[in-house]
Amino acid sequence: MKSVLILNGPNLNLLGTRQPEVYGAETLAMVEESCRQHGGKLGIDVACHQSNHEGALLDMIHAAKGTHDGIILNAGAYTHTSIALHDAIKGISVPVIEIHPSNPHAREPFRHKSYVGMAAKGTIAGFGPMSYMLALEAALEL
Numbered sequence: 001m002k003s004v005l006i007l008n009g010p011n012l013n014l015l016g017t018r019q020p021e022v023y024g025a026e027t028l029a030m031v032e033e034s035c036r037q038h039g040g041k042l043g044i045d046v047a048c049h050q051s052n053h054e055g056a057l058l059d060m061i062h063a064a065k066g067t068h069d070g071i072i073l074n075a076g077a078y079t080h081t082s083i084a085l086h087d088a089i090k091g092i093s094v095p096v097i098e099i100h101p102s103n104p105h106a107r108e109p110f111r112h113k114s115y116v117g118m119a120a121k122g123t124i125a126g127f128g129p130m131s132y133m134l135a136l137e138a139a140l141e142l
């Protein structure tokens, strides 16, 4: 069975508590449960983690090598700042799908640059919590 790591970065533990018009009304726990269920239907084993710490995200990306067939990564605001995450993605042979519930390109200019996207296999953005489900469908092709 294919194994996929869903990794969420800073502030995504706040999903569903504020700005539902931007990120949707579902909490992170709800999104993770939907991912596990959708993964089950697709025949994908889904593991979920969230951290507010850049180093912890780097450690989890490194550890995915040899453990997971792909990573679905929402790096939150580190998307737009972290060359370290970019290098980590480039440094492992595990394909990464960048995802965002919001569409960063339709928001402030500082969200238009993605160091994660430059290293990822592809990006899914703008579909609310469904972005995660669409990324799982894409993971079937990894």
Ligand code: CA2
Binding pocket: 010, 011, 012, 014, 015, 016, 017, 018, 019, 023, 074, 075, 076, 077, 078, 079, 099, 100, 101, 102, 103, 104, 111
């Ligand atoms: O759309 C996304 O997934 C983002 O990665 C979310 C980040 C943002 O910095 C990126 O530009 C795009 C922010 C996550 C914060 O999420 C919150 C959710 C509810 C309440 C407060 C923050």
